[in-house]
Amino acid sequence: xxxxxxxxRRTLLGTGAAAAALTLATPxxxxxxxxxxxxxxxxxxxxxxGGADRxxxxxSSVWKEKLGTDFEPGFYPGASGRVxxxxxxxxxxxxxxxxxxxxxxxEVLNWAMQEPSFDVNDYFYFGQxxxxxxxxxxxxxxxxxxxxxxxxxxxxxxxxxxxSRMAHPASIGLLALGDKLGVDFNLIPLQGGxxxxxxxxxxxxxxxxxxxxxVIAAGDSVKTLLVFGDNIVGEALDxxxxxxxxxxxxxxxxxxxxxxxxxxxxxxxxxxxxxLLTSTFRETFDDPKLMxxxxxxxxQPEYLQYAGIxxxxxxxxxMLELGARYKSLLTGA
Amino acid sequence: MDSSTASILVEVxxxxxxxxxxxxxxxxxxxxxxGIPGFSAANTIIILMPLTLALDLQSGLVFMISxxxxxxxxxxxxxxxxxxxxxxxxxxxxxxxxxxxxxxxGQQALAISFVASxxxxxxxxxxxxxxxxxxxxxxxxxxxxxxxxxxxxxxSLIASIAAQDMVKGLIAGFLGLMIGSIGxxxxxxxxxxxxxxxxxxxxxxxxPALVGLFAVSEAFVIIEKRVIVNHDGEPKTPNxxxxxxxxxxxxxxxxxxxxxxxxxxxxxxIPGAGASIASFVAYQQSRSFSKTPELYGTGHPEGLxxxxxxxxxxxxxxxxxxxxxxxxxxxxAAIMLVVMQFHGVSFGPSLFENQPKVGYxxxxxxxxxxxxxxxxxxxxxxxxxxxxxIPTIYLAPMIIAFTLVGGFVPREYMFxxxxxxxxxxxxxxxxxxGYHVAAILIGVILGPLLEKYFLWSLKKSDGDIMVxxxxxxxxxxxxxxxxSIILPIVFGMRRKRxxxxxxx
Numbered sequence: 126x127x128x129x130x131x132x133x134r135r136t137l138l139g140t141g142a143a144a145a146a147l148t149l150a151t152p153x154x155x156x157x158x159x160x161x162x163x164x165x166x167x168x169x170x171x172x173x174x175g176g177a178d179r180x181x182x183x184x185s186s187v188w189k190e191k192l193g194t195d196f197e198p199g200f201y202p203g204a205s206g207r208v209x210x211x212x213x214x215x216x217x218x219x220x221x222x223x224x225x226x227x228x229x230x231x232e233v234l235n236w237a238m239q240e241p242s243f244d245v246n247d248y249f250y251f252g253q254x255x256x257x258x259x260x261x262x263x264x265x266x267x268x269x270x271x272x273x274x275x276x277x278x279x280x281x282x283x284x285x286x287x288x289s290r291m292a293h294p295a296s297i298g299l300l301a302l303g304d305k306l307g308v309d310f311n312l313i314p315l316q317g318g319x320x321x322x323x324x325x326x327x328x329x330x331x332x333x334x335x336x337x338x339x340v341i342a343a344g345d346s347v348k349t350l351l352v353f354g355d356n357i358v359g360e361a362l363d364x365x366x367x368x369x370x371x372x373x374x375x376x377x378x379x380x381x382x383x384x385x386x387x388x389x390x391x392x393x394x395x396x397x398x399x400x401l402l403t404s405t406f407r408e409t410f411d412d413p414k415l416m417x418x419x420x421x422x423x424x425q426p427e428y429l430q431y432a433g434i435x436x437x438x439x440x441x442x443x444m445l446e447l448g449a450r451y452k453s454l455l456t457g458a
Numbered sequence: 459m460d461s462s463t464a465s466i467l468v469e470v471x472x473x474x475x476x477x478x479x480x481x482x483x484x485x486x487x488x489x490x491x492x493g494i495p496g497f498s499a500a501n502t503i504i505i506l507m508p509l510t511l512a513l514d515l516q517s518g519l520v521f522m523i524s525x526x527x528x529x530x531x532x533x534x535x536x537x538x539x540x541x542x543x544x545x546x547x548x549x550x551x552x553x554x555x556x557x558x559x560x561x562x563x564g565q566q567a568l569a570i571s572f573v574a575s576x577x578x579x580x581x582x583x584x585x586x587x588x589x590x591x592x593x594x595x596x597x598x599x600x601x602x603x604x605x606x607x608x609x610x611x612x613x614s615l616i617a618s619i620a621a622q623d624m625v626k627g628l629i630a631g632f633l634g635l636m637i638g639s640i641g642x643x644x645x646x647x648x649x650x651x652x653x654x655x656x657x658x659x660x661x662x663x664x665x666p667a668l669v670g671l672f673a674v675s676e677a678f679v680i681i682e683k684r685v686i687v688n689h690d691g692e693p694k695t696p697n698x699x700x701x702x703x704x705x706x707x708x709x710x711x712x713x714x715x716x717x718x719x720x721x722x723x724x725x726x727x728i729p730g731a732g733a734s735i736a737s738f739v740a741y742q743q744s745r746s747f748s749k750t751p752e753l754y755g756t757g758h759p760e761g762l763x764x765x766x767x768x769x770x771x772x773x774x775x776x777x778x779x780x781x782x783x784x785x786x787x788x789x790x791a792a793i794m795l796v797v798m799q800f801h802g803v804s805f806g807p808s809l810f811e812n813q814p815k816v817g818y819x820x821x822x823x824x825x826x827x828x829x830x831x832x833x834x835x836x837x838x839x840x841x842x843x844x845x846x847x848i849p850t851i852y853l854a855p856m857i858i859a860f861t862l863v864g865g866f867v868p869r870e871y872m873f874x875x876x877x878x879x880x881x882x883x884x885x886x887x888x889x890x891x892g893y894h895v896a897a898i899l900i901g902v903i904l905g906p907l908l909e910k911y912f913l914w915s916l917k918k919s920d921g922d923i924m925v926x927x928x929x930x931x932x933x934x935x936x937x938x939x940x941x942s943i944i945l946p947i948v949f950g951m952r953r954k955r956x957x958x959x960x961x962x
Contacts, residue, residue, distance in 0.1 A: 172789075172792070173500070173504060173789070173792065173793055173796075174786060174789070174792025174793050174795055174796050175792070178796060179796060179799065182507075182796070182800075199870070201869070202660065203641075203642065203659055203660025203661075204641075204642040204647045204649070204659045204660060205642075205647040207642075207647065207659065208656070208659045208660050211656045211659070212656065215656060235647075238646075238647075239647070239648075242656075266598075283920070285918045290647065291645065291646060291647070292647075311917070311918065311920070313914060313917055313918060314644065314645055314647075315914075316644060316910075319729075319785065319786060319792065320729075322784075322785060323597070323729040323779075323783075323785045326597075326783055326785060327597040327598050327601070327729065327783075327785075328598055328601070329601045329602060329914075330918075342799070343784055343785075344784050344804055344805065346783050346784050346785070421799075421800055421802065422796075422799060422800060423799050423804075456646055
């Protein structure tokens with residue numbers, strides 16, 4: 126039996142359109158299938174050896190197995206993290222092969238102090254690795270060993286307080302405490318977590334405020350006295366009370382939250398790649414190896430907390446609002 | 459030291475020697491990465507981090523320490539032979555090292571540098587090991603006010619350099635300080651003098667400035683000659699005699715090595731201070747109390763010994779706050795902290811109680827590395843010094859290419875290569891018009907550090923300038939600083955008078 130097929134104009138156009146669509150879509154499909162075919166570059170806006178470095182290495186050591194490629198960190202410290210973001214937004218290709226690993230607390234707060242050269246909505250965070258409250262701590266040999274010591278001393282002189290940078294949630298926590306106690310603290314930006322810990326330990330400043338993850342990593346050289354949020358790690362932070370409990374305050378948690386961010390354009394132009402990034406990021410949290418790696422890098426298990434795009438966006442927004450409220454105090458304006 | 463500590467030290471010593479198969483290749487790697495501008499122990503450990511993490515704790519520790527020591531020493535080699543200090547810590551090395559190479563004494567200079575580095579490093583390691591609890595206290599007394607005076611010790615070198623032509627020297631120094639003030643301020647992170655250039659927000663990057671001012675400008679100069687060595691330089695045929703001569707010259711100045719390496723050790727234990735400060739301060743001190751200060755800058759062995767002993771003294775010094783307080787003293791120590799924490803090591807006061815072999819092992823690895831380095835590197839000086847005899851038509855382009863790559867490596871910005879070239883042109887003009895590039899560089903390197911400590915002090919005191927004289931130790935340092943400026947002038951006048959008496 127023979128079949129006679131005729132091709133009419135509609136069939137021809139339809140088939141042609143389908144073929145053209147397929148041809149045009151093929152590179153994208155191939156790209157999507159092969160992504161990632163090289164290492165992912167991660168821009169870290171702080172220096173190597175710090176808390177972000179530790180967290181990045183712990184997380185990426187497991188994530189790379191899910192994604193099937195390695196992560197290459199590049200450290201771009203300077204200007205309170207601004208350099209790293211400016212470089213990422215200005216120079217990195219928005220192709221999902223370039224991510225930024227930042228701290229949503231102080232780094233977003235920075236945008237409220239000085240506007241960056243890019244639109245802050247041109248990037249977003251898609252995955253939070255961990256979240257820890259900021260805290261107030263003294264050096265192990267400091268003469269100020271309790272909050273009562275600090276308050277008594279603050280009433281006789283203006284105490285110098287080390288902070289990683291002026292625009293930091295820990296700085297805001299301290300200023301709020303000063304308001305409540307009716308004392309004036311003098312913030313000294315000691316350029317990063319290591320310097321802030323060193324300042325308290327060696328007596329460069331009277332005490333310091335910082336994200337609690339870095340304080341815990343400093344071990345028994347320091348003693349935590351107050352947490353600007355809930356102390357969910359207990360002994361690790363010397364059972365220090367929350368600021369709200371201790372002083373009957375209603376301060377929102379002053380948090381540091383490290384998260385991976387990406388260009389908005391990359392997510393828009395390469396949805397398949399972005400989907401792969403977010404799904405493997407989520408899967409990483411289900412792997413028990415992540416907790417092992419995180420704890421090995423001196424992370425507190427309680428701080429390892431996943432948050433997705435919406436939660437990160439809410440966090441970013443709250444930091445921008447907080448920054449706007451405290452801008453005059455943190456910029457010396 | 460009790461018997462248990464002594465037995466741990468002996469045990470760790472022999473264990474560390476057993477890792478010679480890691481130490482020897484790592485020393486060679488360290489020499490290479492130290493010698494290439496832009497590379498350093500810190501970024502090499504980062505690059506090799508997967509390997510370091512895969513090794514067991516002891517092997518990883520030996521690897522990192524050997525690399526750290528040898529890279530520090532390696533940075534001095536191109537600084538001496540071709541005027542390329544690979545890192546800021548070696549910036550003071552070419553001041554006298556390179557003039558020696560130009561006089562045909564490159565081999566001697568290398569031998570002097572190796573001996574000063576190894577003895578300085580070994581000695582300070584032993585001192586650090588023996589006095590760790592005391593040394594760890596230095597950081598408790600050296601705060602921002604005291605550090606301002608330490609910075610001034612280094613910056614006062616500008617005046618010494620300017621002695622031959624005070625106006626030009628001071629202009630060069632101030633230019634350096636102005637360039638050093640580019641970038642965001644340390645308090646409110648407000649950009650200054652960046653002209654909107656993002657790459658300058660974090661200040662003028664040191665390596666491009668360093669290689670541009672020294673190496674690129676030197677390449678422009680030497681291209682006008684046939685070889686680096688002066689026509690009136692000594693015979694250039696390398697022979698073992700020159701190496702032994704260098705060893706003899708250095709050993710004869712053992713007091714100088716001890717003195718300047720201890721300066722390095724003390725500065726090294728202060729968190730945040732580094733080899734660049736130590737080497738300039740040691741050079742300044744060495745020159746101030748020398749009987750022949752006029753010879754500095756002309757190829758004087760003591761001018762080479764001082765920075766090399768000091769920057770190796772820093773190496774052992776940075777381990778002290780890391781191990782005792784859990785505070786890394788510098789960038790490389792910070793990377794070591796990450797790696798050691800990955801292996802479950804907790805730094806801080808409890809380290810020597812919980813894991814004494816790790817704490818002592820790091821110092822022992824350093825001591826063994828210096829001993830092995832001395833034996834393996836010294837013979838190489840004979841062959842390395844051949845570099846100075848390479849015709850400049852080949853050498854100059856190689857220097858420019860290497861240094862531009864070196865300028866690029868630390869931050870991987872094309873901008874930094876252009877910056878190195880711009881500094882090269884600035885350096886060339888300065889040389890041709892009699893301005894000293896070292897004076898510019900001192901301002902660029904130490905200026906931002908001085909400003910940081912100055913602003914911190916002012917912020918702490920609410921802007922009261924008298925804070926500079928508010929601490930006892932600070933005031934002692936001020937007096938020492940004043941003496942180190944005045945005494946050489948007095949000694950110089952006395953020497954001049956002595957010289958004039960017989961003439962009468």
